[in-house]
Amino acid sequence: MILAIETSCDETCAAVVDGTAVLANVVASQALLHRRFGGVVPEVASRRHLELVGPVVQAALADAGVTLAEVTAVAVTVGPGLIGALLVGVSAAKAYAYGAGKPLIAVDHLHGHVASLFLGPDAIEPPFLCLLASGGHTLLLDVSDHRTFHVLGRSLDDAAGEAFDKGARLLGLGYPGGVAIEALARNGRATRATFTIPMAGRDGLDLSFSGVKTALATRLAARPPASDDDRADVAAGYQEAIVESLVSRLERALKMTGHQRVGVVGGVAANGRLRARLAALAERSGITVRVAPLAYCGDNAAMIGSAARFLEPQPFPALLAIDAYPRATLKVKSL
Ligand code: KG4
Ligand code: ZN
16 A cells, blocks of 8 residues: 655645555645646745645545555655655655655656556556656657556657647636636537647657647737637637647557557546547547546546556665656657
8 A cells, every 4th residue: 555645746646545446546736826827836836735745645644544654655756847846745755754664666757647547447458559648748658568668759849738728828718728728619619710730741650739839829819719609619629639639649659559559648638529539549440548537637646656556665764865857767669
């Protein structure tokens, strides 16, 4: 049984995970705090993590009905992410581990997103192809076992979630943007406001989202939406271009790798239009497509506890040497 802590961005999270079962999963979102700035302010996030991490850990233990003495290890996200935010989680995790005489497990945030697919009754087993689409990353991954994955393709510029967030800002929808664009798009028709699909017709598996964001900005400047219906159409067209790009790249990766199983994870995996397109892909191709359960798409600590199962626990005093890192350390595989 693992107590996991995640503080890489603007969600303060703690979970208790026992094998593939999630006994507690507490997420204290700071979104409202950052909304007036139009995005996450790193120093504000760190200070809020500091206030929230204790209560969030206590809430997770209480929800799970266990004491710290009963867990076998503490796990924590060590990177990539906002370095100040990560350091709050890492310091807290070290304190809990040392104080309770437990080992500490260092978990990579991206490994955590992949491991969200190992939770619950519908867990998917490696090897599989994984699309990870979040606010910080958009990656096509070859997952060869529970702890090993290689990058097959990646966004050359903005991440898909970033495209949603920046698009939402251009549409005057505020932060965070993905949910807001999806809600507005539900009232619109994508066919009335089409955008060029990013990277369509290009070789390889890389993605790109800064062009479609610029196309949105140009369109809004040249033709400001005349009505709410108009704005909804633009949101729907913009969402469609991002989703179409993700799905077509995924299909291409399937053909190139021959994988018969696909997992889709990260904050953007919560998008209803993407989920519908993925369900259609599964139906049409017979390929197993597993999208992370909604509760584990956005940042959470259950996925960190899930990844931790496959990693080496560090006892005291080795755990004191565990450090945070801001940038992703990714292994690439060329097909
Ligand atoms: O995985 P996540 O919580 O944090 C990172 O590791 O980045 O992903 C957050 C991203 C944000 O960019 C947010 O706008 C996007 O996921 N997102 C969505 C939806 N819900 C969250 N994008 C599209 N549709 C959604 N429903
Ligand atoms: Zn994330």
